[in-house]
Amino acid sequence: MTTREDIEDMIQRVALHDRAAFEALYSATSAKLFGIILRVLKDRAASEDVLQEVYLRLWQGGAETFSSGKASPISWLATIARNRAIDRLRRIKPSRQLDDVPEMVEPGPGPEASAVASSERARIDACLDELNPNRAAAVRGAYLDGDTYADLAGRFDVPLNTMRTWLRRSLMSLKDCMTR
Missing domain, CATH: 1.10.1740.10 (RNA polymerase sigma factor, region 2, helix turn helix motif)
Structure with a gap:
């Protein structure tokens, strides 16, 4: 560490x-x-x-x-x-020159894209829930929050190589779950 x-x-x-x-x-x-x-x-x-x-x-x-x-x-x-x-x-960030000119806003995802994204998120969450809670928290920390392996190893009080193994095995489990 x-x-x-x-x-x-x-x-x-x-x-x-x-x-x-x-x-x-x-x-x-x-x-x-x-x-x-x-x-x-x-x-x-x-x-x-x-x-x-x-x-x-x-x-x-x-x-x-x-x-x-x-x-x-x-x-x-x-x-x-x-x-x-x-x-x-x-x-x-574009600077607005005139206050009375409306700002052009790009349209967000349509209803179909939103539904697909929501469904995928639900699948990922369900697969993460299948993992041991510590492993799921480590995966979220590493891949969603940007925590380093060393930070995670310290947080969970495990050796660095153990954390790497946790993450590698957790990702393999997630991959298997997502392909079901």
């Missing part, structure tokens, strides 16, 4: 352009940061772009601005990711 001190050390080494530290930092934090960005943007492709911008900025000198005594390193990274996502939202 990656500790606060490990992440602080990685950030300090990234400031010195240590490639191994950069790779380790990305592996340890990218899933969590991606989850944060995705919650703000609600667009996977844009979120991937912003995540890349965050790590590029760290590599190009942003890591030098980290002060180890002021904030936790993951909170500092999360703030950077959130702010970059909000900046992206502001850039892509």
Whole structure:
């Protein structure tokens, strides 16, 4: 499990352009940061772009601005990711020039598409309910909330490899359930 001190050390080494530290930092934090960005943007492709911008900025000198005594390193990274996502939202949001001009709204999914999506969601929920509650919570954390394997292993107090096994087996069970 990656500790606060490990992440602080990685950030300090990234400031010195240590490639191994950069790779380790990305592996340890990218899933969590991606989850944060995705919650703000609600667009996977844009979120991937912003995540890349965050790590590029760290590599190009942003890591030098980290002060180890002021904030936790993951909170500092999360703030950077959130702010970059909000900046992206502001850039892509159309500004209204005239208040009396109605804003064009894209039509949402039609009744048929909504019914299909609702049915699929119900099937997924039913399959998740078939799993052990801890396994279902871990799957939701990893694939819906963007939690890292290390975060989940810590939350459920199991070794990291056990968490990976839980998730792999749970996904296989979900796949079997969805094909029935």
